[in-house]
Amino acid sequence: VWTAQSLAHNRAKAKAIGLPYLVRWISPINPFWLLWGSSYVRLCRRLGIATENLTRIYSYGWEANERARIHVDYGNAFVVVHPGGIQLCISSAEVIYDILQRRSDFRRNMEEFGVLNVYGKNLSTTDDQEWQRHRKMTAVTFTEKNNEVVWQQSLLQAKGMLGYWMQHSAEPIRSTHQDSKTFTLNVLAAALFNKVYPFDDSRIKTVESKEVDNSYQYRRSLSTILSSIIQIFIFGEQGLRAWWLPKSWKEAGIAMSTFRSYILDLMNEERAYLSQGKTDHQHLVARLVRACEEEEQQPAKESTTTNDSKKMTLTEEEIISNLFVYAFAGNDTTAIALTNLITHLAANPETQEWIADEINFYLDNDDSNSWSYSTFPKLKRCAAVVMETLRICHPLSQLVKTTNATSQPLKIDGKTYMLPPETSIHCSLPALHTHPRYWGSDPMAWNPQRFIDNAGSFPEEILAADTSEHFMPWAWGQRVCPGKRFSQVELVAVLAALFRDWRVEPVRERGETVEEARIRVWEASLVVDHEGHMLHEMVDPEAVGLRWRRSKTGRGGTR
Numbered sequence: 001v002w003t004a005q006s007l008a009h010n011r012a013k014a015k016a017i018g019l020p021y022l023v024r025w026i027s028p029i030n031p032f033w034l035l036w037g038s039s040y041v042r043l044c045r046r047l048g049i050a051t052e053n054l055t056r057i058y059s060y061g062w063e064a065n066e067r068a069r070i071h072v073d074y075g076n077a078f079v080v081v082h083p084g085g086i087q088l089c090i091s092s093a094e095v096i097y098d099i100l101q102r103r104s105d106f107r108r109n110m111e112e113f114g115v116l117n118v119y120g121k122n123l124s125t126t127d128d129q130e131w132q133r134h135r136k137m138t139a140v141t142f143t144e145k146n147n148e149v150v151w152q153q154s155l156l157q158a159k160g161m162l163g164y165w166m167q168h169s170a171e172p173i174r175s176t177h178q179d180s181k182t183f184t185l186n187v188l189a190a191a192l193f194n195k196v197y198p199f200d201d202s203r204i205k206t207v208e209s210k211e212v213d214n215s216y217q218y219r220r221s222l223s224t225i226l227s228s229i230i231q232i233f234i235f236g237e238q239g240l241r242a243w244w245l246p247k248s249w250k251e252a253g254i255a256m257s258t259f260r261s262y263i264l265d266l267m268n269e270e271r272a273y274l275s276q277g278k279t280d281h282q283h284l285v286a287r288l289v290r291a292c293e294e295e296e297q298q299p300a301k302e303s304t305t306t307n308d309s310k311k312m313t314l315t316e317e318e319i320i321s322n323l324f325v326y327a328f329a330g331n332d333t334t335a336i337a338l339t340n341l342i343t344h345l346a347a348n349p350e351t352q353e354w355i356a357d358e359i360n361f362y363l364d365n366d367d368s369n370s371w372s373y374s375t376f377p378k379l380k381r382c383a384a385v386v387m388e389t390l391r392i393c394h395p396l397s398q399l400v401k402t403t404n405a406t407s408q409p410l411k412i413d414g415k416t417y418m419l420p421p422e423t424s425i426h427c428s429l430p431a432l433h434t435h436p437r438y439w440g441s442d443p444m445a446w447n448p449q450r451f452i453d454n455a456g457s458f459p460e461e462i463l464a465a466d467t468s469e470h471f472m473p474w475a476w477g478q479r480v481c482p483g484k485r486f487s488q489v490e491l492v493a494v495l496a497a498l499f500r501d502w503r504v505e506p507v508r509e510r511g512e513t514v515e516e517a518r519i520r521v522w523e524a525s526l527v528v529d530h531e532g533h534m535l536h537e538m539v540d541p542e543a544v545g546l547r548w549r550r551s552k553t554g555r556g557g558t559r
């Protein structure tokens with residue numbers, strides 16, 4: 001009864017706006033749906049009993065799977081009504097631009113970001129002055145010096161990852177998604193926490209070594225938290241201790257305290273370093289601990305005059321929470337992008353040759369440890385491949401805003417609509433990035449060359465901007481991704497290390513031809529979901545078996 005009443009109320013609100021609307025009977029934040037909704041939709045589809053509506057707008061990730069298609073059917077803006085509220089879905093560059101500009105009218109939807117408050121408030125879950133404090137304190141780490149560390153570590157980790165694949169080359173590699181996560185976790189630990197870990201596969205370690213190894217402690221706890229974030233959101237750390245919960249859920253609670261002690265150990269190490277009078281560390285943990293200590297040492301007189309909201313420091317809990325959110329935002333996003341990149345390149349062998357030509361032109365030394373960071377901006381074709389893959393498969397998918405407690409006018413296709421309070425607004429990157437209006441009649445064609453102008457001689461080639469009115473994989477404006485360059489450097493470096501001398505191909509299955517195998521892996525990459533977690537990942541990554549072989553035209557090994 002309650003559901004029907006809420007739905008009727010929300011339907012009336014949607015109707016009053018005057019835009020087309022679609023109705024779903026289950027709220028996306030219904031706890032049962034959060035845990036099993038997409039699986040239910042997939043089951044209905046397999047049994048052939050899914051309605052068109054269920055197929056199109058009920059699963060987690062439906063907007064990413066529909067891309068621009070649903071907007072071609074229902075318009076640049078339409079409303080989805082459910083018992084929990086109304087959601088405006090937008091694909092128009094002009095309207096998205098307007099929304100991102102009107103920062104105080106359309107604010108971050110904190111309800112949908114609440115999941116990230118695992119350790120309390122942080123950069124991602126605050127607004128206004130409080131957000132500014134978190135942003136200012138953390139974003140200073142993202143310097144070119146730090147990007148150089150990202151470049152070197154990415155080359156090193158890529159070498160380790162390739163070595164691991166070679167050791168297992170007798171079988172198709174079906175672990176690209178997991179290996180990409182190990183890769184990004186290690187790069188991030190080096191660049192933000194000053195911890196260098198070798199690329200090793202945690203699955204081949206013994207139980208005894210796992211207990212004493214803090215690379216394992218960090219990777220295991222963080223990936224458990226990231227993959228159980230919905231359970232953590234629903235039950236909280238304490239609630240996850242309940243005896244009746246499944247073991248894997250209880251492990252999420254344990255992972256939360258393991259990750260907290262890992263960060264506290266890093267902070268204590270940094271405090272010990274500071275107590276020796278040394279202040280040269282520039283990584284994120286060091287900067288945060290230093291700022292925190294400096295604040296504590298301010299004379300009492302000064303601290304009483306400090307305006308709390310303006311003070312530029314963070315508490316210990318806030319540091320933990322921010323380090324978690326950077327680890328969240330910086331790991332799986334990049335790991336998912338890397339898995340998609342490798343899959344898209346496996347489906348497009350001619351593009352592998354296209355980037356290999358560029359890589360070999362600039363990097364003629366076999367020793368990747370000696371490759372200079374100054375090469376990064378020259379690898380424009382590699383950057384174009386990254387942009388094209390993010391265009392088609394974006395790990396985040398939506399920029400989510402809200403009107404909060406006030407109504408807001410919004411101009412769409414020349415007409416002004418009044419949005420009621422508490423309208424959730426989804427600016428759809430997959431729709432924007434594949435709309436025929438911006439990308440031509442074949443927007444789903446994977447073609448990195450679209451981002452290169454003046455093709456021909458490498459130094460003269462021109463790379464398109466990574467952000468434009470209809471392309472914004474790292475968002476733009478006030479809340480632009482602070483890790484934009486970090487992830488670009490990381491992904492370009494790994495492409496250089498892998499594709500200079502190696503090529504990847506899909507392993508054929510059940511008598512299919514090479515061409516059929518390529519089409520199969522490409523199509524597998526397009527079907528995504530985020531049931532139980534926050535980012536859009538391929539639903540069945542293990543269905544993609546890959547084989548790496550040395551290039552016939554390459555110059556040597558990956559020493």
Ligand code: HEM
Pocket residue numbers: 123124135188325326329330331333334337390395396398399400472473474475478479480481482483484486487
């Ligand atoms: C391919 C990789 C990446 C993509 C596609 C990406 C994309 C984005 C996007 C679209 C946003 C805006 C979200 C919104 O407004 O709702 C964002 C925010 C953010 N990103 Fe990234 N990102 C990537 C990698 C990284 C990395 C490597 C880091 C850090 C090491 C990072 C840290 C953050 C943080 C902390 C925020 C929140 C900023 C704020 O709210 O002020 N990201 N990212």
